[in-house]
Amino acid sequence: MKKIVCLALVGLLTLSLFASGGKNSWMNTARIAGGVLWTDMTDEEMKETVYEIHERGQSVILTWVPHPLLEDWSSHLEFLRKASHYIHETYPDLALIIYQGPLEIVTPHVDSNRDGKVDSGKHSIYTDHPEWLQVGMDGRKAVFYGDYAFWIGETDEDVWLCPSDPEYRELVKSHFYELAQIGIDGIWIDIPKFQCDFGDWNSNWACHCEDCQKKFKEDTGLEIPKTIDWDAKPWKTWVLWRQQVIANFIKELNDTAKSVNPDCKIIVEHWHGIDVESVREAWSPILLREVTDCLAHEYPAASYHPSTYDYYNYLRDVASYLFYRGLGREHPSWILAYSSEKKGQKMLAASVITAGCNFYDTDVPDMDGTVNLTQQKEIFHWIKGYSLYYYDAEPWGNTGVYYSKATMDFLYHEQWGEGDFYCEFMGVSMMLLSSHIPYKVIFSLDDLDEFHTVILPNTACMSEEEIGKVNQFVTKGGNVIATGEAGLYDEWGYSRSQSLFHHNVISIPDSVGANYYRDVQPYYPWWAPEERGDGEEFKSHFLAILEPLKIPGIYEVDTPKEVIVLPFVNENTLILRILNLSEIAEGEPRTQKVTLTILWSVTNGRLYHFLSSSVPIENPATVDVHDHALLTFNVSEPVTIVSNSYDRPAADLLTTFLEKNGFFVDISSSCHSCMEQIRGRTQLVILGGHKALGTGELVDILLTEEEKELLEQKGAQYIFVKVDAFSEGQIVIIVAGNEREDTYGLVEKRVFEIVQTLVRPEAYYLRFMRI
Secondary structure, three states, X not given: OOOEEOHHHHHHHHHHHHHHOOOOOOOOOOOEEEOOOOOOOOHHHHHHHHHHHHHOOOOEEEEOOOOOOOOOOHHHHHHHHHHHHHHHHHOOOOEEEEEEOOOEEEEOOOOOOOOOOOOOOOXXXXXXXXXXXXXXXXXXXXXXXXOOOOOOOOOOEEEEEOOOOHHHHHHHHHHHHHHHOOOOOEEEEOOOOOOOOOOOOOOOOOOOOHHHHHXXXXXXXXXXXXXXXXXXXXXXXXHHHHHHHHHHHHHHHHHHHHHHOOOOEEEEEEEOOOOOHHHHOOOOHHHHHHHOOEEXXXXXXXXXXXXXXXXXXXHHHHHHHHHHHHHHOOOOEEEEOOEOOHHHHHHHHHHHHHOOOEEEOOEOOOOOOOOOHHHHXXXXXXXXXXXXXXXXXXXXXXXXXXXXXXXXXXXXXXOOOOOHHHHHHHHHHHHHHHOOOOOEEEOOOOOOOOOOEEEEEOOOEOOHHHHHHHHHHHHOOOEEEEEOXXXXXXXXXXXXXXXXXXXXXXXXXXXXXXXXHHHHOOOEOOEOOOOOOOOHHHHHXXXXXXXXXXXXXXXXXXXXXXXXXXXXXXXXXXXXXXXXXXXXXXXXXXXXXEEEEEOOOEEEEEEEEOOOOEEEEOOOEEEEEOOEEEEEEEEOOOEEEEOOOOOHHHHHHHHHHXXXXXXXXXXXXXXXXXXXXXXXXXXXXXXXXXXXXXXHHHHHHHOOHHHHHHHOOOOOEEEEEEEOOOOOOOEEEEEEEOOHHHHHHHHHHHHHHHHHHHHOOOOOOOOOOOO
């Protein structure tokens, strides 16, 4: 939300950003769908296919090639080299990526009599290279016959390969090298994992092959545990080591592809990723984020089937998508979810883009298809037209919700899937959404100062260092709510004898989020609850905890809980993304009235109806929202902080504090040419005294001789308030010390008073001198 520009250039820069789409690459604004380009296509057929895809507004084509261990793929690569060159020359806004599943290979039609082994005289990966396969805790190799999953045929063999096998690892790297060098834009890697969920492998915790045993010993000095023991440090070391092996494997593939094609992006798909399955399968999205260009989150959304069209299911979806966006940070978040009819397709797209994720359109259960091609085109062109409002904007939120990897790794594993931590995290997120409280998901406690309030939702496993950061945040005036067993275990999951939290941390022993989640019971197509509650009792308890904290907001909203409102900022544009889930059981929501009052000074309001038209609006505004809408406003009167380069650290500190307290902030340089525009701002904070470089020009005009003399005393620190300084209704706050260290120290000590002065200038005083 910061702008560090010379004021005279604001309009020009804003127009430039709108025209160029900002800094985002093709991945950030991706609109994804399948688009199979077959080798036996003629040039004209290939060009016609690409033309049709481009006309639909699709910006990324995902296509497939045969596995090189099952079929010679040289002719396929040559065809795709030609297709890639044509696409880049003709449609520079279109990207081509190729699917790969390096740790799973399906050999078709090798078990015709379905006796669980390869037919006599036939070859498969298992018969030819059994040493490549993952090995379970019980010594069995990861080979499966028959339809264990929808992508495996009745007579197929499915094997899972070990990334620790040196021969196979090098072979896969050579395949990625070949793919990257044909000039494609990216490689999509399907779920890289250690097998722990097929058939009776639920507790088999691969891999125990000789290569893994050797590598684990080399890395840790330990033997791979032969039994599951969550109390034992070697077992926990093994759990983390498996995740690191997968992450290292992906990094090597990424490095290999970029060694021959630096522009080749690596996209890694994983399933769900929030719950305990990510631990069992060793696909930690938090580790994978660091070694990929993009994560593609396969997720069982409410749009999957008409039976799952439900408010609480969609609410959980949005909470999950915000988890993925928090995880992605500067990287995009692609969502691979499914729909089975036109209504579901539209609501899936609306919910995905509301959270700022990228929409992959397909139908159940494939990766190449669509429910409705006409509507796909409408959706893709809408996203393309308004991508600036979805992908060039930063979320606004002064409440942080912490996701604890250690808690997910080491606790509640007797609870398959939706354990206590998952339910608490999701429940808290869903309650915030339904209460119209913006929040950000955080994965580290390093930078808490941007938040007014931080919630630790049953984050049981915390190191002393993490608790120290929480305590420091609290002693500086921040608010922390710790629910459930938060902080009662160390980072390895071993219990503490007592809490180490500061006494000002608000500890709530109840798992209020989990209670809410288990009352409303979001569900999936394969299971539905017989009875459900509405969660209101638990949400009321939660809001009673939040109410005394008085979390500042930037708007007031009057609308039912079924309407989600999420704020974002792009330069001087405030963007509100609205998703209506009222009476969604029929697949299409009932139109709702939404009344919004923006607390910032804004102009040029506009309402954009999803896949429809736009109209101008005022502030406050009452609008009808059917399914999804965008509201945009120009922020006309930010709090302007004027600083030179020497006082920039103080400006950053003050900006962080103002933003988390609901202010829109503009940092301006103190250039001579922009002083006239600065004078016209309604709320000014000037850092530095009358002798400060740059800012002194303004301050010298505003201070009396007596005030200047006060500032020239050694160690002086003063805050001066000037009302109606250059125009009626204007407030100017001058924060100055005798030395620049004095200015920073004054901001650090008196930041609360500065905020209060901006809110109530006529009633507040410190050591203020007024005109």
